[in-house]
Amino acid sequence: xxxxxxxxxxxxxxxxxxxxxxxxxxxxxxxxxxxxxxxxxxxxxxxxxxxxxxxxxxxxxxxxxxxxxxxxxxxxxxxxxxxxxxxxxxxxxxxxxxxxxxxxxxxxxxxxxxxxxxxxxxxxxxxxxxxxxxxxxxxxxxxxxxxxxxxxxxxxxxxxxxxxxxxxxxxxxxxxxxxxxxxxxxxxxxxxxxxxxxxxxxxxxxxxxxxxxxxxxxxxxxxxxxxxxxxxxxxxxxxxxxxxxxxxxxxxxxxxxxxxxxxxxxxxxxxxxxxxxxxxxxxxxxxxxxxxxxxxxxxxxxxxxxxxxxxxxxxxxxxxxxxxxxxxxxxxxxxxxxxxxxxxxxxxxxxxxxxxxxxxxxxxxxxxxxxxxxxxx
Amino acid sequence: xxxxxxxxxxxxxxxxxxxxxxxxxxxxxxxxxxxxxxxxxxxxxxxxxxxxxxxxxxxxxxxxxxxxxxxxxxxxxxxxxxxxxxxxxxxxxxxxxxxxxxxxxxxxxxxxxxxxxxxxxxxxxxxxxxxxxxxxxxxxxxxxxxxxxxxxxxxxxxxxxxxxxxxxxxxxxxxxxxxxxxxxxxxxxxxxxxxxxxxxxxxxxxxxxxxxxxxxxxxxxxxxxxxxxxxxxxxxxxxxxxxxxxxxxxxxxxxxxxxxxxxxxxxxxxxxxxxxxxxxxxxxxxxxxxxxxxxxxxxx
Ligand SMILES: Nc1ncnc2c1ncn2[C@@H]1O[C@H](COP(=O)(O)OP(=O)(O)OP(=O)(O)O)[C@@H](O)[C@H]1O
Ligand SMILES: [Mg+2]
Numbered sequence: 001x002x003x004x005x006x007x008x009x010x011x012x013x014x015x016x017x018x019x020x021x022x023x024x025x026x027x028x029x030x031x032x033x034x035x036x037x038x039x040x041x042x043x044x045x046x047x048x049x050x051x052x053x054x055x056x057x058x059x060x061x062x063x064x065x066x067x068x069x070x071x072x073x074x075x076x077x078x079x080x081x082x083x084x085x086x087x088x089x090x091x092x093x094x095x096x097x098x099x100x101x102x103x104x105x106x107x108x109x110x111x112x113x114x115x116x117x118x119x120x121x122x123x124x125x126x127x128x129x130x131x132x133x134x135x136x137x138x139x140x141x142x143x144x145x146x147x148x149x150x151x152x153x154x155x156x157x158x159x160x161x162x163x164x165x166x167x168x169x170x171x172x173x174x175x176x177x178x179x180x181x182x183x184x185x186x187x188x189x190x191x192x193x194x195x196x197x198x199x200x201x202x203x204x205x206x207x208x209x210x211x212x213x214x215x216x217x218x219x220x221x222x223x224x225x226x227x228x229x230x231x232x233x234x235x236x237x238x239x240x241x242x243x244x245x246x247x248x249x250x251x252x253x254x255x256x257x258x259x260x261x262x263x264x265x266x267x268x269x270x271x272x273x274x275x276x277x278x279x280x281x282x283x284x285x286x287x288x289x290x291x292x293x294x295x296x297x298x299x300x301x302x303x304x305x306x307x308x309x310x311x312x313x314x315x316x317x318x319x320x321x322x323x324x325x326x327x328x329x330x331x332x333x334x335x336x337x338x339x340x341x342x343x344x345x346x347x348x349x350x351x352x353x354x355x356x357x358x359x360x361x362x363x364x365x366x367x368x369x370x371x372x373x374x375x376x377x
Numbered sequence: 378x379x380x381x382x383x384x385x386x387x388x389x390x391x392x393x394x395x396x397x398x399x400x401x402x403x404x405x406x407x408x409x410x411x412x413x414x415x416x417x418x419x420x421x422x423x424x425x426x427x428x429x430x431x432x433x434x435x436x437x438x439x440x441x442x443x444x445x446x447x448x449x450x451x452x453x454x455x456x457x458x459x460x461x462x463x464x465x466x467x468x469x470x471x472x473x474x475x476x477x478x479x480x481x482x483x484x485x486x487x488x489x490x491x492x493x494x495x496x497x498x499x500x501x502x503x504x505x506x507x508x509x510x511x512x513x514x515x516x517x518x519x520x521x522x523x524x525x526x527x528x529x530x531x532x533x534x535x536x537x538x539x540x541x542x543x544x545x546x547x548x549x550x551x552x553x554x555x556x557x558x559x560x561x562x563x564x565x566x567x568x569x570x571x572x573x574x575x576x577x578x579x580x581x582x583x584x585x586x587x588x589x590x591x592x593x594x595x596x597x598x599x600x601x602x603x604x605x606x607x608x609x610x611x612x613x614x615x616x617x618x619x620x621x622x623x624x625x626x627x628x629x630x631x632x633x634x635x636x637x638x639x640x641x642x643x644x645x646x647x648x649x650x651x652x653x654x655x656x657x658x659x660x661x662x663x664x665x666x667x668x669x670x671x672x673x674x675x676x677x
């Protein structure tokens with residue numbers, strides 16, 4: 001098996017549930033490479049779990065094909081597939097101890113019991129649960145139960161580990177910690193991970209590649225930074241991170257520059273071309289952290305700062321209508337002169353930075369010519 | 378939530394009627410019968426409660442102990458068959474689609490709404506020598522009999538109807554028929570509460586369906602299985618009508634003997650003693666369940 005051949009190949013898979021008006025998964029094609037940390041990201045009900053369950057064998061595709069390691073899985077039942085799943089609800093067996101839970105799969109596989117004991121001990125060490133082997137699941141915290149579920153799957157050394165929102169039941173701090181631990185673990189064991197989440201921070205921090213799903217479709221498949229910096233459409237731009245979106249008309253489109261006239265924002269200049277028909281309707285996506293705020297009177301400085309754009313471009317004025325201090329940054333809601341609202345975030349680089357602006361202050365802002373993203377859909 | 382305890386007057390008012398009812402129609406009659414069991418017959422209707430243990434002594438004679446043992450065995454076999462048949466039925470209902478579920482449950486409960494006597498006579502119509510069961514088997518027998526010469530086998534003789542009625546087989550069949558809903562409903566309730574993802578997790582870890590059933594489903598449904606066993610076993614142990622109508626001369630169960638004491642033999646004290654022995658057996662069964670339930674609870 002060379003690294004070039006995908007471990008999981010999803011080919012034109014559609015899943016229609018009986019009685020549902022639209023398919024839960026709609027003609028999805030995906031290749032997942034061995035050793036990848038792959039994340040399925042999307043809003044509730046977009047079909048993430050359904051896709052994962054089809055890989056595990058708990059749902060049968062209405063159309064299309066799923067190959068694991070080159071083998072068609074159509075007729076292979078879940079207990080014969082070389083994948084394991086960590087369920088959203090953990091599904092830890094309540095009538096067994098931690099050790100019995102973790103060793104269950106090996107016992108099914110008729111491994112000698114002393115060997116099971118060794119492997120269970122290793123697996124519990126891996127997920128940092130050593131010492132809890134004799135506990136019952138109801139004596140564990142949510143995070144510990146989740147690790148039991150993880151160890152129970154990892155011990156099987158599957159080719160692919162499927163994780164359905166593995167961290168959703170944890171508090172923010174533990175979740176952040178587990179995100180790192182999961183990523184480390186994946187590095188350590190070298191198993192392909194496919195994780196489902198609807199939490200974009202989680203996806204960005206863990207994933208090698210992310211597939212953003214929308215209504216059963218894949219809206220974009222990209223690395224975390226590409227997804228964030230080069231979203232393919234309004235859905236992705238809006239779902240991943242925070243964004244300002246303005247409708248506009250493409251007025252200039254050359255290989256090395258382009259301009260969009262946005263009634264809400266003003267004239268937007270880009271230092272690269274856009275492959276869109278001249279005069280067509282487009283959308284400008286501008287992330288809050290890519291806008292620079294200035295107090296009035298700094299006009300010259302602003303124009304200086306925005307000098308990579310022609311005069312009168314990439315510059316706007318407004319009034320602060322809301323602000324929220326988040327510690328590391330402050331978020332401002334600004335009403336532009338056009339009446340449209342825009343969100344701008346500003347890092348609190350020094351302790352008193354948040355005092356620079358307050359409600360109803362008149363401010364101006366600029367952004368760089370490579371910051372806006374032009375979206376065609 | 379403790380309020381109802383503190384509102385004594387209110388509680389007393391609400392509880393008075395049912396308590397009176399229970400005392401008048403349950404506890405007092407039971408106490409009377411219990412006292413009878415320590416009495417001796419004096420004439421046709423006169424019972425002298427002398428505190429004698431003669432009735433119990435007689436009840437423990439091999440003849441009656443044998444019938445007790447036999448009743449236990451029959452009720453036990455009935456319960457086991459109900460469990461073996463009822464478990465897949467309950468599973469099938471749990472995993473049926475929402476559209477079918479209410480109808481399947483209805484089909485299980487339907488016999489409850491038909492008189493036991495009618496159901497038993499219906500079963501007799503099926504099991505009689507000229508009944509539907511024998512007719513159908515005879516028909517199949519004749520069909521195959523006419524085919525067998527064609528494929529070179531000797532033709533079998535004429536069909537001899539089987540004796541399906543008035544024997545222990547008929548009693549057990551009747552008891553299973555009557556008690557199956559008692560088994561299916563608690564099993565259904567227990568299985569329906571089971572988290573499906575546990576079953577999927579077991580399959581995911583490589584276990585087959587049978588293995589999953591034994592290692593995951595059965596232990597988790599244990600409380601339902603035990604209450605199913607108890608509420609099937611207890612009425613089956615005291616079954617009267619079914620052995621009376623479907624059984625042969627050697628199929629009588631303890632309830633039939635008790636009935637005879639109260640009616641034909643007119644030996645109320647002895648009947649009372651037998652009744653209370655039956656009740657003690659029932660209590661033991663229920664206590665057993667309580668202990669098991671406690672254990673299950675402690676295991677979490
Ligand atoms: N067994 C089912 N029968 C009918 N419809 C279903 C079934 N399972 C899922 N669906 C539907 O399919 C769609 C996708 O569901 P799915 O569970 O895959 O969503 P999801 O992306 O995992 O959402 P969430 O983030 O809320 O878990 C939903 O509209 C859901 O209602
Ligand atoms: Mg889901």
